[in-house]
Amino acid sequence: MxxxxxxxxxxxxxxxxxxxxxxxxxxxxxxxxxxxxxxxxxxxxxxxxxxxxxxxxxxxxxxxxxxxxxxxxxxxxxxxxxxxxxxxxxxxxxxxILLTGMGNDRPYPVYWDHMVLNASQVTNPSIDPLREPMELKTYLGRKPKAVEIKNGKLAEKLPPQLELDVPIMFSAMSFGSISLNAVKSLAQAARETGTFFNTGEGGLHRDLYEYGANTIVQVASGRFGVDPDYLKAGAGIEIKIGQGAKPGIGGHLPGEKVGPEVSATRMIPLGSDAISPAPHHDIYSIEDLRQLIFSLKEATNYEKPVGVKIAAVHNVAAIASGIARAGADFVAIDGFRGGTGAAPLRTRDNVGIPIEFALAAVDERLRREGIRNEVSIVVGGSIRNSADVVKAIALGADAVYIGTAALIALGCHLCQKCNTGKCNWGIATQDPYLVKRLNPEIGARRAANLIRAWAHEIKELLGGMGINAIESLRGNRLMLRGIGLNEKELSILGIKAAGE
Ligand code: SF4
Ligand code: SF4
Ligand code: SF4
The missing domain is CATH 3.30.70.20 (Alpha-Beta Plaits)
Structure with missing residues (x-):
């Protein structure tokens, strides 16, 4: 040798x-x-x-x-x-090709760390969240331009919405890329904390149908596990076009990870490679995307919001505008630090843009075009703590997705070897011996604790700004100031420099 x-x-x-x-x-x-x-x-x-x-x-x-x-x-x-x-x-x-797992670890600037939040002093007094009610309730979906109230009730029926008790959801991680025990942990935690987990492109295992009210089911280019029962099982549907860790390319789950359970859930032959094509072969334009959005709405009696997930790339604002006009109820944007079960290293580390810029650009464009109310914005791909959540919402997001942070709560130590299937922590593996290392009851408790802890901290930060509802912070960029940013960066983020 x-x-x-x-x-x-x-x-x-x-x-x-x-x-x-x-x-x-x-x-x-x-x-x-x-x-x-x-x-x-x-x-x-x-x-x-x-x-x-x-x-x-x-x-x-x-x-x-x-x-x-x-x-x-x-x-x-x-x-x-x-x-x-x-x-x-x-x-x-x-x-x-060099393969890797988890997100981009290059030393690009982390713009969350170049933004600071405001706090009330003297005027507009701060609010003590331990003594006064604070509202984190968030609704994802299209909103009408105005509402009419008759006899104390809404006069018209609102488009379908996802109701979140906290503006944080677990991002798409498929059964196949992570273990069933890991998915169960997130599903149970989502139910306990009044939020959602996302199936990713791996279908919905039969044991997880009971969590349907807290599930977003994903439809990706491989259409794995997609049938009418699957679409109806979730509270919302997400069409996956792109992923922050590997924009522009598809996915590949090797045959050795496709055991009996993954095979049944994905509806593919045992031991076969699960290849997700880079594009959806029926989507080559916004009009094609609209057809798929409305096919999914039709299939679910217009009762569920249908969103579209894209990677944060150079022209993300124009794409998001097209997605809103195509009839999507929410657009999920995944920044270039988003995690993955497996991605080519060079793509992961060199393609895409920071979520902070993507979010600011999308929110600004949708507002300028007068269609911001027609679509909710969910961002992911680098949210590390409750302050990042608050900054994302002040920049214009309705809610955030967390993936890596959720896996760290389950025990992940960021070794970036998810692609090997030999995760010592029982998370990114299908090995029957290793998956037992993650007890879903304990995993659920830890993931739910993380959400609860962040919810407490978000209330503290809101209270400090004199705000008692997360809704009042959304897109309120006056609550942010930039540190160590140049004029162009400040202008894209739409914020003032600290001291201004
Ligand atoms: S601990 Fe497991 S899930 Fe975390 S990075 Fe390593 S292989 Fe991936
Ligand atoms: S368990 Fe093995 S791979 Fe992990 S730190 Fe110890 S020696 Fe290294
Ligand atoms: S053999 Fe036991 S005590 Fe020694 S290093 Fe390993 S785990 Fe620790």
């Missing part, structure tokens, strides 16, 4: 004084890093296989393990970084 030039990425250090040779680490690491040396009667490591998922570190009963970056010094070179050198070694060995 030819010599590999690849060096380890991580170094696993074991404190021999603390190690009791229980072999927990050996059983827990699916990558086979730890092994027992019978001759020397001690545990050993194969550092090269470590992906830095921390499973062994967390579960070692004596705290004997530490994982560090492998100390490998190249001559200082700002252009040829270790990542690029490793990529070339790997491609020279395999001749293949």
């Amino acid at each position: 030819a010599l590999s030039l690849l060096t380890p990425m991580f170094k696993v250090e074991r404190d021999e004084e603390l190690c009791i040779q229980c072999k927990v680490c050996m059983r827990q690491c699916v990558n086979g890093v730890h092994w027992y040396d019978e001759e020397e009667d001690r545990m050993r490591c194969d550092h090269k296989k470590c992906v830095g998922c921390h499973r062994c570190v967390v579960l070692c009963p004596t705290g004997a393990l530490t994982v560090k970056k492998y100390p490998l010094e190249f001559r200082e070179n700002a252009h040829w970084t270790l990542d690029y050198i490793r990529s070339i070694y790997l491609q020279a060995e395999t001749g293949g």
Whole structure:
């Protein structure tokens, strides 16, 4: 076998004084890093296989393990970084595309961190959310330009809406890319917190039909698992055109992940590759998109909102305007940091634009065209905490999707190896041995706790601004100021600089 030039990425250090040779680490690491040396009667490591998922570190009963970056010094070179050198070694060995999981990790600016929120002082007094009612209720769907009230009631029937108790939903993650226990955790958490999870393009497993009232069912280019029962099972429908982690390309779930349950749920043969084409083969224009939107509405008796998910790309505002005019009830925009089960590394890291710019541009364009009320805006692809949610809403979003944050709540340690199917935390895997590592009851509790914690923090931030309803913050960019941004960036975001 030819010599590999690849060096380890991580170094696993074991404190021999603390190690009791229980072999927990050996059983827990699916990558086979730890092994027992019978001759020397001690545990050993194969550092090269470590992906830095921390499973062994967390579960070692004596705290004997530490994982560090492998100390490998190249001559200082700002252009040829270790990542690029490793990529070339790997491609020279395999001749293949580099694949990865999770979102873009390049050091592009994070614009959420260049925006700060306002707070009331003296005038417009702040509100104490512990003492006064605060409203986070959010409705997603088309709104009429004006409403008529007769006898204290709405005179006309509103278009179908999704009702959220908090403006946060779990973004599309398919059964197949993540385990059934992970999907169940999110479904249960969505029900407990009055929000929604999204099936992604993998269909709806029969065990999840009971969560229909908290489900958005997705229709993607592969049409996996789509039939009338599926469409009717959800509270809303989302047509997936694009994804922030891999705009412009489709998906590929390898046959080894298509076991009996994934096969039945996706309605594809056992063990076959699930290929999602890059485009929908029946959509080549906004008119074609309109046909699909109305076919789905027709199929569900016009009782469910139908949205369209796109990746944040250069002309996102014009596309969103077309989507609104095509009759969509909501547009979901996925920024270039959005996560994925598997994506080509170069696409993930180099295609698309930050969600902050995409959101500001879309909201501004829809307002300018007088059609903002016709479509709700949902954004995802980088929301890390409650302050990001509040900033997104002040920039113009109606609600946000969280994906990576939700998986971190379930135990993900961002090792970015989701594409291998060997997730030590039982999340991005279909391996029957590994999936048992995520207990859906515990997962649901953790994901629901995250939503509740963020809801409390959002109320605190709103109260500080003297606002008692999230509705009053939507698109209120006066509540934002920019720090460290140039004139052009401030102008695209539509905000003033701090101090102005
Ligand atoms: S889990 Fe910890 S104590 Fe057990 S063998 Fe591994 S390093 Fe030693
Ligand atoms: S891959 Fe994960 S479980 Fe295995 S040694 Fe590395 S950190 Fe530990
Ligand atoms: S889901 Fe699993 S494989 Fe993917 S980044 Fe998280 S811990 Fe790693």
